[in-house]
Amino acid sequence: MIAPVTIAFGSTRRILGRRVLPLAKALAKALAKALALPLTLLLLLAPVLDGCSTGGDARTVSAAARLEFNADSAMSYVRQQLAFGPRVPGTPGWQQTGDWIVTRLQATADQVTEQKWTHTLASGQKIPLRNIFARFRPDATERILYVAHWDTRPRADSDPDPANHDKPIPGANDGASGVALLLAVADALKKAPPSAGVDLLFVDGEDYGTFGPDVDVLLGSTYFASHLPTPEYRPLFGVVWDMIGDADLNIPQEMYSAQKAPEVVQRVWAKAKELGYEEYFLPDMRTYTITDDHYPLLAAGLRVIDVIDLDYNVHHAMGDDISRVSARSLQIVGDVAMALLR
């Protein structure tokens, strides 16, 4: 009998803010008297019962979303990928990581499918590729799509030491961070299913070839764009999450995203601001476009933007290791990712 009354009290306090607290206290006092309960007990119970509240207040949901994303788990997922080694298509580290992602998703998502195919490179050489696609509430017509590339670059061709140019990068931020984000989102959705359908797409071969001109890159997203789950598949909106674990996090708006799907950019940056993350999700736009997995998806008519922190001085270098990734950054981006789903 106390619970509904106390929950309403808690929600009222949160909706109206601190200024109504004296009024709320007076109300609680009156209630306590009516219920013949000590006031202190009622006030002590309030925050506890408050936490159980799942009412329609958007701010309540946002606060809850913040608690849902476990950045420590996400960090452990980054470490696990690094332990498998570089995720270069066709290598043992790639095989093990792909199997591990599938196993994790089978424990959390409602449905997990894979796309496996062989890609013929410009050189004529063939490589195996594999997209992994996990769905929550697969029957829901309104859907949100999150994308991360799970492969890592075979060549550290931006490394200051030319001797490293043919070595595969560790890919802690460029690769592992986006995958870790999506896996931790999946954990949270397992605990509290989303209101809309949610699709998590792990694309392969984003970083395989050369950029500018682009040859043998964006392979998994290009394949997905021409092999959609159904021909009419059109999520409400989608986000590519890439390089979002940098300890020095700053994410301006990407120009091609802002041109092609401005309403999605607006939605994501407004949510970040609402959560108090304006200093990380910068309100200004980049003055250049970034080639990433959103390109083929936008070209296929999907409203997908790129959330990327390309201000990273060890990009495509051997220094892209665990020391550059922080749980704090994963928490910030994870909070935004979760809040967008509520």
Ligand SMILES: [Zn+2]
């Ligand atoms: Zn890259």
